[in-house]
Amino acid sequence: MNHPLRWMFIIIGSVAVVLAGAVGGYEYLKTSHKASHHALTPAQARALQLDLEPMTTDLKGDGLIQFSVTLQASDSATKQELNDLVPQIQDLLNATMRQYTAAQLRTSAGMAQLRADIRNRINRLLTHGRVTEVYLPQIIVQ
Numbered sequence: 066m067n068h069p070l071r072w073m074f075i076i077i078g079s080v081a082v083v084l085a086g087a088v089g090g091y092e093y094l095k096t097s098h099k100a101s102h103h104a105l106t107p108a109q110a111r112a113l114q115l116d117l118e119p120m121t122t123d124l125k126g127d128g129l130i131q132f133s134v135t136l137q138a139s140d141s142a143t144k145q146e147l148n149d150l151v152p153q154i155q156d157l158l159n160a161t162m163r164q165y166t167a168a169q170l171r172t173s174a175g176m177a178q179l180r181a182d183i184r185n186r187i188n189r190l191l192t193h194g195r196v197t198e199v200y201l202p203q204i205i206v207q
Contacts, residue, residue, distance in 0.1 A: 113138045115147045119203065122159045128167035129207045134158060135200040136187065143194025150190055157186050170206045 105113070119133040136154075138144035147154065161183055169175035180199040188195045 110137065113141065113144050114200075115144055117151065117155065117158070120155065120158060122162045124162060124170070124206070125164055125166045130162055130167075130170065131203075131205040131207075132162070132201055133203040134183070135202060136196050137198035137200070139194040139197050143191060143196070146191055146193055147187075147196070153190060154187060157190070158183065161186060167206050170204075176201070176204075 115136045115138065117134045117136070119131065121129065121131045124130050136147055138147055161179070164182075165175065165179060170179065180201065183199045184196050187199075
């Protein structure tokens with residue numbers, strides 16, 4: 066009877082050690098991934114931004130929006146690709162804005178959704194890198 070009990074403790078102990086190692090490894094990788102994704106200095110970030118000309122377009126339903134957009138590129142090759150795609154990006158921005166109502170854009174949740182929508186749509190255009198942030202430094206909703 067003592068022999069099976071010993072094997073049970075060995076098996077349970079082994080499973081506990083494996084699980085602890087898996088959790089520890091996961092936490093280590095999660096932390097090291099964040100550390101390797103270092104933050105840019107303000108000057109580095111600014112060098113990777115593309116400022117688009119102010120635009121005006123209709124909103125869904127009644128409404129008009131005047132806005133400017135700044136896109137944060139993940140690297141210099143992405144910034145160059147964004148520069149090359151300015152006409153397509155402007156068209157995409159117009160189409161995206163027309164899907165929102167003035168009421169939606171007057172809420173912080175609506176603005177957050179708009180930024181995410183713009184970022185995701187532009188990232189689908191890109192063949193290299195990605196847009197990491199979308200800034201709307203000037204926006205007037207009427």
